[in-house]
Amino acid sequence: MPNQKPLIRIEISKEYLNFSAGHFTLFSATERENLHGHNFQVQAAVTTTVGADGLAFDYVLLKRVLKTLCDQWDERVLLPQQSPYLRLEQRDGMLLAHFADEQIPFLHRDVLTLPLRNVTIEELAALLLARLREHPDLASRDLRAIELGVSSGLGQWAFSSWEQQTA
Numbered sequence: 001m002p003n004q005k006p007l008i009r010i011e012i013s014k015e016y017l018n019f020s021a022g023h024f025t026l027f028s029a030t031e032r033e034n035l036h037g038h039n040f041q042v043q044a045a046v047t048t049t050v051g052a053d054g055l056a057f058d059y060v061l062l063k064r065v066l067k068t069l070c071d072q073w074d075e076r077v078l079l080p081q082q083s084p085y086l087r088l089e090q091r092d093g094m095l096l097a098h099f100a101d102e103q104i105p106f107l108h109r110d111v112l113t114l115p116l117r118n119v120t121i122e123e124l125a126a127l128l129l130a131r132l133r134e135h136p137d138l139a140s141r142d143l144r145a146i147e148l149g150v151s152s153g154l155g156q157w158a159f160s161s162w163e164q165q166t167a
């Protein structure tokens, strides 16, 4: 067995890693929730190696990246760009969301569209994981696995995970 460095899992779950956002879940081409909001909570765990100095990497860096990502979504209504049920249209300085026979207007300052099929905790977790993975501050880290969780309320989480494929 080659001399492999020990792996360690570092978990970050801080109260301030959250974002308050509005959304509505789309259940079909004709059924959706009313617009409402959650205080979404975020947590993450990374699996990495530990150096000869007993340090994996300064996890403050991970907390900073997670906070930056949360802040980007905070205090906005989140809309999916890739839903099969929702069409987004720019008209008269507004963003119109077309759903079934409804036209839902939003001011640009209040809304953020995301490359998602639906604004669900599972889709939000997957997108946050992708953005964490591609963040330049983490690119040089020897990350072997990442798990990212998003919660829409106490006791309900979705976790998206990535693991380095061994050759």
Ligand SMILES: Nc1nc2c(c(=O)[nH]1)N=C([C@H](O)[C@H](O)COP(=O)(O)OP(=O)(O)OP(=O)(O)O)CN2
Residues within 6 Å of the ligand: 025, 033, 036, 119, 120, 121, 122, 152, 153, 154, 156
């Ligand atoms: N698979 C998913 N299903 C649902 C999601 C989701 O993200 N993924 N989201 C919702 C809604 O956002 C809904 O607002 C959540 O409803 P609810 O469970 O009632 O939320 P509460 O925090 O109020 O939970 P309580 O059990 O009522 O305390 C629905 N489905």
